[in-house]
Amino acid sequence: MRSANMSETVLYNYWRSSAAYRVRIALALCGIDYRDVDVNLLEGAHKGESYKMLNPQGLVPTIELDGMLFTQSVAIIEYLAEVHPDKGLMPADALDRQRVRALSHAIAMDIHPVCNLGVTQHITKTFGVDKDVVRDWFHHFIGQGLHAYEGMLQQQSDSKFSFGDTPTMADCCLMPQLYNARRWEVDLSACERILAIEENCNAHPAFQAAHPDKFAPER
Template identity: 40%
Template sequence: MVILHEFALSSASFRVRIALNLKGVEYKTKSYSLREGEQRSSVFLELNPAGLVPCLEIDGLKLSQSIAIIEYIDGRYPGPQLIPSDPAERAAVQAMALAIACDIHPLNNLRVLEYLEDEMGQSEQVRNRWYEHWVHAGFSALETIFQSQPERQFAAGDNISLADICLVPQFFNARRYNIDMAAYPRLLEISARASALPAFVRAAPVQPNS
């Protein structure tokens, strides 16, 4: 049995659900309330000492970090290839994905926002400005890259890839924070097209702003 330890609104967990769905892997989920600190319980820390979701139990392994998990899934199961084998194409896809997973998401992670609130005493208005700043910084760079490339169905071409798997959850979160994304038409188009695919629909936690 494949078990995904997660939090529904976690964009990293969202990524893994998408990948599992794309590969047709059957799995069960176990949810943890991040706001209540359940990911820091002794039970969860036995799964992942970092105290972060997601964690995937699979093939007798306990895997953490969404990008590493997706790479394992991609190599382990048949189906659409999510990370290209060609070195140049692989580097391009990983660069797009990591621009989100490393440059945007960590700065806007819940534990960072809670630290700004609890330890730094920052107001909700300031925290929202922080969140919006890093979203725009990351997406502005990606939009520039996408505008310089030929039009394509998805982030890296005509097939879904790891880049789309990272893009869609980050757009989802931006909408939850009511961030205006009109400045990123190419990213919006690609995200909307990917979001409509069944694997993405099934992975989505809730509709933004619902």
């Protein structure tokens, strides 16, 4: 598969990675085909020397795009927004872009860092905690963060998506976090705006194409 400039786009991906999921959504919204390379986090593939030659942080995703290597999901999405301004990942107005960034960062920089696989593995190994403690940890941080996101949505006009009536980077960040919330059975019953946005995203072909079920390993 080829991107628009005929250089192959390669996504180093893990199916349940929130960060990789964000980029898959953005690529689908931009209509960019790519070759998927699995980096199995549970098997420690991200810690190998060959992968760290691509991404010194040992994180996913990494993407080969337009003949360059890119890391960090939000930075990748902002790059896509700049080179594909017609796709709507970021609004045209500077104040609107600030709002989309604030919503995106509320998830990518506040919720996700304390709820990712590396943190879970560290607290389990260091403190010997069981699954119930990890579940309580996720319920606290994911629940608190998404309720705050709901409050941010309440400060703006009603819309089909997180900002406006077409998907933006904020929705690319929101949906993977909702996937995790569902996995850990976080109570979202009070998050009416989020639940409505989730329904709209689930009906959108780009979000369907990027869903983890499409990338899950065969059992």
